[in-house]
Amino acid sequence: MVHTSNSLRGMVTSPHHLASQAGLDVLKDGGTAIEAIIATASTLSAVYPHMTGLGGDAFWLIAFPDGRTLAIDACGKLAQAATNDFYEQAGHKTIPWRGGFAANTVAGAVSSWEAALRESSKIQTPLPLERLLRDATHYAENGRVVTSSEAGLLREKKHELSDNNAFRQALLSDTIPLVEGDIRKNPALAQTLRHLATHGLRSFYEGPLARMIAADLAAAGSPVRLSDLLNHQATTGLPLETETSWGRLYNTAPPTQGVASLLILSLFDRLGLNRENVDSYEHIHGIVEATKQAFRYRNTEVDGRPTSEANARALLSDPTSLTDMADRISMNHAYPWNEKTQWGDTTWMGAIDSSGLSVSMIQSLYFEFGSGVMLPESGLLWQNRGSSFRLTSGGWNALTPGAKPFHTLNPAAARLNDGRLMVYGTMGGEGQPQTQATIFSRHIHYGTPLQEAISRPRWLLGRIWGHGSTSLKIEPGFDPAVISALRTAGHEIEELPALSMLMGHAGAIIRHENGRLEGATDPRSDGAVAGW
Known part of the structure; x- marks a missing residue:
């Protein structure tokens, strides 16, 4: 249990x-x-x-x-x-x-x-x-x-x-x-x-x-x-933030990829999916396709340049632009994917x-x-x-003395409409925004218990350590019919071992309005929740 x-x-x-x-x-x-x-x-x-x-x-x-x-x-x-x-x-x-x-x-x-x-x-x-x-x-x-x-x-x-x-x-x-x-x-x-x-x-x-x-x-x-x-x-300073149907979500500004983490959940929210059937085809496909849209923005717009933060704030506060991005997502077909990967x-x-x-x-x-x-x-x-950094004289993440490098690091928080406050995050470079979205959507959108939301099998799009492909990596334990539907939609599926460290070390704590705290840690790590 x-x-x-x-x-x-x-x-x-x-x-x-x-x-x-x-x-x-x-x-x-x-x-x-x-x-x-x-x-x-x-x-x-x-x-x-x-x-x-x-x-x-x-x-x-x-x-x-x-x-x-x-x-x-x-x-x-x-x-x-x-x-x-x-x-x-x-x-x-x-x-x-x-x-x-x-x-x-x-x-x-x-x-x-x-x-x-x-x-x-x-x-x-x-x-x-x-x-x-x-x-x-x-x-x-x-x-x-x-x-x-x-x-x-x-x-x-x-x-x-x-x-x-x-x-x-x-x-x-x-x-x-x-x-x-x-x-x-x-x-x-x-x-x-x-x-x-x-x-x-x-x-x-x-x-x-x-x-x-x-x-x-x-x-x-x-x-x-x-x-x-x-x-x-x-x-x-002030964090990045965006308003969703669940409440207000927060993350860190460029040079971090915090905007990507917020975009994934904001776009997923706009898909209008029901709140049943966690880890269904619609759930996984929706998060993965929102990830692709968010990473396309991140891979060209997020680094240490001064304009990067202003542009991210403008996008996250513009409902029309966010809806336009969400409208690019097909719930029937996987968008082709061969983008560069961020390690860490x-x-x-x-x-x-x-x-x-x-x-x-x-x-x-x-x-x-x-x-x-x-x-x-x-x-x-x-x-x-x-x-x-890239050894070039200009452009995205160009080597510039005194500049900040692009950062995969991005801690997350949320103030929810029902009065709960949530802090959550994970290790994992490319996987950080994806795992944040997985945990948050499982627990907040679908109602999965918090520890189960972290312990359940996970997925990760793109290249990871030791795996050169840009496939959708999935731990065992998902419904075979869901995996079949994902393949039919065009996702290239690659299976990883159960509880793979490549899926990151996640954690979360939630404070309820009555003061109750609930916390979770990742069985993929050496971690623990300590409370009193």
Whole structure:
């Protein structure tokens, strides 16, 4: 039997049970949902290093009890030295996915914690930073148990990751990868966390720690310099939003693909489907075809250019344009699909406290283990988000020093017409908007219990790790008649194993008007819901 977790005083969900527990303990100590997420995110950085870390980026949605919703953008910019000439002189025609040349943007995650704490301090006196980073420091210093997903990815990717000496020493054990159940420590990361607790989160970007980070990056061949770190700041602002028949939906603005996530649900809403028969042909086909329309827009319009955000806001607030897009969807035929794919692994986490303050947050290194560049003095794994830039002088996501790269990261939230508030999200690059739409439509449109909405078999359109085709990937367990109808409509179906990690690690928490909290985590992850 699949059960959704329920509680009243607070709840945290994440893809690792120790991180969820770290966040809940902060709530029990009187912290806000924002502080709980910082404890959760930092702990994930210590116990789930293949998916996230301080060397990555982060985005937040904070839904306040008074109806306000705030977004935090902590996307690191491309280094000033990362020019086309920089890569061409090194013999690169494209930006590598691994190594120092891939570690070409500032890591923004820690700055997002700082920006979020400023918001939390407006609500109540903050807990000491040392308390928020306590569990992360403990696991970094005393050891974590290696998960099956980390061990499996190390085996699969070791040939890509063995060039960095610090990475090899920390995780490959002289070319012999870790196995599930091994215990591994990162004392340098523990020291970094202690430094941040003592000197403040801004010390990641200026001062002795920042100089040490910059020196290690330079030694690894990265173009990121101390001046790039000094110039970094997270920004706060309004999220993207759109009105639907279910309520108001929120996501993050470009350079993230948040607009695609909102478009899928907005277009699906306009198809006027009944609220029966979850995972029917109409349900799956409708979401998939809405995904195609949303991704066509995303793949040409969403990046770090200033006009990208304004255009996304205009589209989401224009019912005529949205209806025109929905009208392009045929409920009988699949639109041909061979679009480019956006990769990415990440961690989504959510928290709601007793006041109703709600957080949807996502933090990532981009690829598993990021660039594979581990900084020996700080114990940080650095992201490779800037590998998505194109070596060209203009156009979509063109390499431009100081620009933000296109981001797959996008945390979601919704204020529903019946008074419920929902925070939800997932890892998975191309799959993030699709899985968000699947979970939301199953639970909100069709009434499937929340945990079941996440645990049930899923689908994903497009290329994924290890699969070069643009087919519709489907886990086993769907009605064979539905699969047959999808094939008849023109969908190329490819079956994946049950509970495939390729389908992402999703989670959600909902707060009801009476204060009841219900949460769910993904059986494809190592996660848990922690509530009290």
